[in-house]
Amino acid sequence: MTGERVHRRTYAVDVAAPAGVVYGLIADTTQWPLFVPPSIHVERLDFDGIRDRFQMWVTANGTVTSWLSRRTLDAQARSIDFHQEVPAGPALSLGGRWTVESRGAERSRLTLDHEFTVVDDRPEDVSWVERATDTNSRAELTRLKEIAECWTRLDSLLLSFEESVRIKGPAELVYDFLYGIADWPGRVPYVSRADVAEEQPGVQRVRMETLSADGPPQHTEAVRICFPHAFRIVHKHTVTPVLLEAHTGEWSVIPDETGVTALAQHNVLLREEAVEPVLGRGTGIDEARTYVRELLGRQSSTVLNLAKQHAESAIRTL
Template identity: 65%
Template sequence: MAGERVHHRTYSVDVAAPAGVVYALIADTTRWPLFLPSSIHVERLDFDGVQDRFQTWAEVDGSVRSRLFRRTLDAGARRIDFCQEVPAGPALCLGGRWTVEATAPGRSRLALEHELTVDGGRPRDAARLVHATDTAAAAELAQLKTTAERWDRLEALLLSFEESVRVKGPAELVYDFLCGIADWPGRVPHVLRAEVAEERPGVQSVRTQTRSGGGRVRTAETVRVCFPHAFRIVSKETAPGEPLAAHTTEWSVLPGERDVTVLAQHQVLLRDNPGTGPGTGPGTAAARAHVRDLFGGQSNTVLTLAKQHAETAVRTL
């Protein structure tokens, strides 16, 4: 097409980790929200081990954007080719590849290539897109390097757990309570404030203040992506404090024959060397116990209140 211009961008970083470890990090997109700061959520749509189709929500220039990707994985060659299905203007086509090369025992080189076809009639927009792509690539490579180089202790820093409750009430009422976080102050005891902005339907930017059992007040900034038809809400803290490096949560309502099951599932990546504050004692054991008790207890409170909300409404109908 006349006026098109193709940009080829290549980035690389040397990593003090085995090539197989590095490849595994980029192959499993479902864990990107823990490992990449800009990644909010990844929804895998189809995967057969080689062909991968998924939707991402990520922070770009202060805004949360959703994108749809296809990938082809070649584990033997440690190569992943990808393309964005419907790129936003001025990009007409956006694709590329990840490759991992072993350079020495326990060392590797991670490379990312981008191929961008842009609208030649919008040079300023194209320049901004190339700059944004360069900035995002540099940040991704730096974070993946940091994560991969902790591979021998990564499992000790990862923590997952869930809380659940059974509800004799409709899934819609439970979901409405979970989605309506702006109404939690005054209804949920530990939530002191909740400021909610919704720049587009289903994507909530939330700033909360909560009080822990010890009376400590914690401020958190969170992005929540809501799926009302599936009765799911996924969220990620965008500026986690000690001892957290990353924290994601999924609230889900699973309808049954006579009742529903409500889950709060947490995924946490702890900081490698926690500083001062709750849960920052020697090693990671204190941090794991603190995080489990804090978020587990708060989730149980929310689930119990959602149960009461749904069951009380049913009895009064």
């Protein structure tokens, strides 16, 4: 244990939902990018039902940062202890506990305790971690409360699907097209603009404008985490179209003996109150699910087929 001062913070929110529902939302880290605004991606490394170990990417104070975490789950007590095994700077150590208390059949209280240290207790570093912890923790509890309180309708608001295409070409060329999102304007018909910043290797911040046949151009922003050796790109939209509360996904390229399979996978949380304003009076969740599935499926298929053309054309040229 270091001699640095331990800084502590506690955040809590009352939730109009059963304690078991709230605990379920915080217990599954793989869903956090969809449910928790600062979370971009969770790469689970180990999980045995009690001990959870994962690499996590988040936004903190306007930057994308990453750390390796361990958690210990106690489902009976509805508590989860966590600590960063390899903390993200400037934190020297960071840990805490999630606790869910039942306040009746349909009510609960969610509490998040944090404690952290920084090297030499430098004021500027303490301030940075405090600001990130405060901002992210409040955003997490606010969104978890909103999601938990619509728990009886949550299944209808969640949508997951994928598109795929077979390609007779090398995985490297397919991945090259998917990675090169800055070049999509002029190559991908529905993309009119893509501003890309890669301030750290493999982490892309993207501002994109897309066109649709039945509405004005859409402005979105996303973070993409790229794994070139695995031919994977995971992404989360940090600014979404109004119909989507959250949108995460993954581009992946899977080689085999005869070529590759390129996949586009999507996870969506619909914004219920936006359905009628976007799709028209009298429309409901079923129409929204169909609309989003068809739109994102069509866009993904367009990109995958252009990646196929890119890879197969290069092979023929060679």
